[in-house]
Amino acid sequence: MKYLEEILHKHPDPAHSDGSAALACIRACFDCAATCTACADACLSEDDVAAMAHCVRLNLDCADVCEATGRLIARPSERDFKALHAQLEACAAACRACGDECRKHGDEGIEHCAVCAEACRACAEACDAMAGALVA
Amino acid sequence: MKYLEEILHKHPDPAHSDGSAALACIRACFDCAATCTACADACLSEDDVAAMAHCVRLNLDCADVCEATGRLIARPSERDFKALHAQLEACAAACRACGDECRKHGDEGIEHCAVCAEACRACAEACDAMAGALVA
Amino acid sequence: MKYLEEILHKHPDPAHSDGSAALACIRACFDCAATCTACADACLSEDDVAAMAHCVRLNLDCADVCEATGRLIARPSERDFKALHAQLEACAAACRACGDECRKHGDEGIEHCAVCAEACRACAEACDAMAGALVA
Amino acid sequence: MKYLEEILHKHPDPAHSDGSAALACIRACFDCAATCTACADACLSEDDVAAMAHCVRLNLDCADVCEATGRLIARPSERDFKALHAQLEACAAACRACGDECRKHGDEGIEHCAVCAEACRACAEACDAMAGALVA
Numbered sequence: 001m002k003y004l005e006e007i008l009h010k011h012p013d014p015a016h017s018d019g020s021a022a023l024a025c026i027r028a029c030f031d032c033a034a035t036c037t038a039c040a041d042a043c044l045s046e047d048d049v050a051a052m053a054h055c056v057r058l059n060l061d062c063a064d065v066c067e068a069t070g071r072l073i074a075r076p077s078e079r080d081f082k083a084l085h086a087q088l089e090a091c092a093a094a095c096r097a098c099g100d101e102c103r104k105h106g107d108e109g110i111e112h113c114a115v116c117a118e119a120c121r122a123c124a125e126a127c128d129a130m131a132g133a134l135v136a
Numbered sequence: 137m138k139y140l141e142e143i144l145h146k147h148p149d150p151a152h153s154d155g156s157a158a159l160a161c162i163r164a165c166f167d168c169a170a171t172c173t174a175c176a177d178a179c180l181s182e183d184d185v186a187a188m189a190h191c192v193r194l195n196l197d198c199a200d201v202c203e204a205t206g207r208l209i210a211r212p213s214e215r216d217f218k219a220l221h222a223q224l225e226a227c228a229a230a231c232r233a234c235g236d237e238c239r240k241h242g243d244e245g246i247e248h249c250a251v252c253a254e255a256c257r258a259c260a261e262a263c264d265a266m267a268g269a270l271v272a
Numbered sequence: 273m274k275y276l277e278e279i280l281h282k283h284p285d286p287a288h289s290d291g292s293a294a295l296a297c298i299r300a301c302f303d304c305a306a307t308c309t310a311c312a313d314a315c316l317s318e319d320d321v322a323a324m325a326h327c328v329r330l331n332l333d334c335a336d337v338c339e340a341t342g343r344l345i346a347r348p349s350e351r352d353f354k355a356l357h358a359q360l361e362a363c364a365a366a367c368r369a370c371g372d373e374c375r376k377h378g379d380e381g382i383e384h385c386a387v388c389a390e391a392c393r394a395c396a397e398a399c400d401a402m403a404g405a406l407v408a
Numbered sequence: 409m410k411y412l413e414e415i416l417h418k419h420p421d422p423a424h425s426d427g428s429a430a431l432a433c434i435r436a437c438f439d440c441a442a443t444c445t446a447c448a449d450a451c452l453s454e455d456d457v458a459a460m461a462h463c464v465r466l467n468l469d470c471a472d473v474c475e476a477t478g479r480l481i482a483r484p485s486e487r488d489f490k491a492l493h494a495q496l497e498a499c500a501a502a503c504r505a506c507g508d509e510c511r512k513h514g515d516e517g518i519e520h521c522a523v524c525a526e527a528c529r530a531c532a533e534a535c536d537a538m539a540g541a542l543v544a
Contacts, residue, residue: 001409001435001438001439001442001443002439003439003440003443003523003524003526003527003530004439004442004443004446004527006523007443007446007447007450007520007523007524007527008446010450010519010520010522010523011446011449011450011453011520012450012453012454012520013450013453026442027409030409030438030441030442031409031410031411031412032411033438034409034411034412034434034438034478034479034482035409035411035412035415037479037482037483038412038415038416038419038482038483038484039415040332040483041329041419041482041483041484041485042415042418042419042420042421042485044325044328044329044485045325045419045420045421045485046420049321049322049325050321050322053316053317053321054214056316056328057211057213057214057313057316058214058216060207060211060312060332061207061208061211061216061219061220063479064203064204064207064208065204065208065219065223067200067204067475068200068201068203068204070442071196071197071200071442071445071471072197072200072201074442074445074446074449075193075196075197075445075446075448075449076446076449077193077449077450077452077453078190078193078194080194080197080229080230080233082229082233083197083201083226083229083230083232083233084197086222086225086226086229086230087201087226087229087230089222089225089226090219090222090223090225090226093216093218093219093222093223094216094219094222094223096219097216097218097219111418112415112418112419112420114418115411115414115415115418116411116415118411119411119412119415122411137273137299137302137303137306137307138303139303139304139306139307139387139388139390139391139394140303140306140307140310140391142387143307143310143311143314143384143387143388143391144310146314146383146384146386146387147310147313147314147317147384148314148317148318148384149314149317162306163273166273166302166305166306167273167274167275167276168275169302170273170275170276170298170302170342170343170346171273171275171276171279173343173346173347174276174279174280174283174346174347174348175279176347176468177283177346177347177348177349177465178279178282178283178284178285178349180349180461180464180465181283181284181285181349181461182284185457185458185461186457186458189452189453189457192452192464193449193452196448196468199343203339206306207306207309207335210306210309210310210313211309211310211312211313212310212313213313213314213316213317247282248279248282248283248284250282251275251278251279251282252275252279254275255275255276255279258275326486329483329485329486330486330488332479332483333479333480333483333488333491333492336475336476336479336480337476337480337491337495339472339476340472340473340475340476343468343469343472344469344472344473347465347468347469349465350462350465350466352466352469352501352502352505354501354505355469355473355498355501355502355504355505356469358494358497358498358501358502359473359498359501359502361494361497361498362491362494362495362497362498365488365490365491365494365495366488366491366494366495368491369488369490369491
């Protein structure tokens with residue numbers, strides 16, 4: 001996401017102290033959203049689809065929450081601390097729920113779920129870091 | 137949203153006790169998302185756009201969060217209690233932040249903001265009710 | 273979506289001739305998006321999930337396209353005719369692809385798919401009507 | 409988006425000939441969506457907000473369309489050729505409309521708009537390439 005990185009440096013309201021945490025968080029959110037979207041699709045292509053239904057469900061929730069969270073962080077100008085903090089917590093929770101389920105399937109040898117578990121873990125950590133970088 | 141109402145009655149996994157709260161919450165989320173989207177656009181059409189910039193910002197955040205929340209509730213089959221509860225709290229917080237700002241402009245005579253403040257208030261209440269209806 | 277209807281009447285830039293078509297189109301788009309989201313979830317709860325995988329895929333695409341289209345139409349102030357027309361065509365195409373698949377399952381007795389087929393048909397028609405109401 | 413790249417290589421249904429075009433297109437769509445989201449926010453932070461209102465409008469439309477398009481391409485398993493082709497055309501049109509407006513502001517010295525114009529140009533080209541790689 002090279003244009004995203006460039007544009008955050010050109011933003012006219014750069015006073016926030018959360019710059020590098022914000023960039024890392026937006027990237028993690030959109031990467032996790034796209035990865036969960038692809039994981040749900042890959043699950044639907046598995047031979048035993050029924051065994052993957054719960055994973056698809058969590059993938060879809062996680063993709064939606066990550067995308068909304070990424071958008072909020074991509075608007076650095078005027079942060080509502082309380083609402084943003086709550087959204088970052090919700091995103092970390094969605095990532096952990098999805099990542100736990102994906103990890104189980106990954107341990108059983110389903111490789112796309114193993115990748116998705118990593119994307120979810122990385123995004124949950126980026127949300128935690130961003131929440132810590134927010135100035136109340 | 138008549139098809140939404142119909143389809144929730146046809147869902148093969150209707151065991152959840154949150155049926156009517158879920159329908160009300162999905163409706164409130166999508167109505168608030170669309171109303172905030174239109175309010176941001178209306179704000180950008182006001183003569184004094186600069187005075188509305190903060191309202192546009194909160195409208196955009198609120199629309200994104202409401203939409204993600206509405207999608208989660210529209211998937212009744214397997215709820216992750218913790219993640220869903222956190223998202224409902226984040227949505228209520230986004231609605232309150234946006235609603236407070238819209239209310240101010242509404243009190244100054246900007247009618248679209250007065251409508252949007254009501255949509256935000258209704259959505260925050262629906263999220264609170266849905267959070268209460270969730271079975272842990 | 274009563275707040276959406278109210279706010280469109282309060283928009284300061286009401287000069288567009290597409291008012292009633294726009295309201296109907298936004299409503300149809302968000303109803304179809306929510307209905308497709310719920311249909312995908314209901315499909316994942318069916319006994320024979322494998323038979324529903326293609327339907328889930330089309331439901332997810334349709335929900336995403338309808339939501340983006342609904343948001344565009346909910347911003348009436350300055351329409352880019354060419355981009356909006358193309359999006360309305362893409363939305364009608366997504367609705368027809370999903371609606372055709374849902375109709376098949378509906379004819380086989382899966383009731384939520386029958387409802388979703390109707391939501392898709394209604395949304396495709398609303399997009400066609402909106403495309404006709406756009407002033408180039 | 410390293411996890412996205414990894415997961416596309418692990419997808420169980422890799423028969424599509426559009427692999428590298430798909431990865432490039434998803435990346436371009438999400439980068440453009442995030443960049444347009446940040447550009448709208450940066451525009452709202454400019455001293456002369458009124459001069460940027462049209463740009464904000466196009467940024468918001470472009471972000472929504474790019475995000476939906478990126479999601480569709482991130483589901484490689486079963487493509488509906490006609491609907492996907494129409495969505496790629498709509499996305500290229502949204503990117504061109506937004507990119508043209510951003511280019512104007514970029515030429516006037518507003519640096520974030522210059523970056524966004526490049527993101528839009530790159531995304532339009534990626535959508536064109538993806539449309540050409542689709543197998544009817």
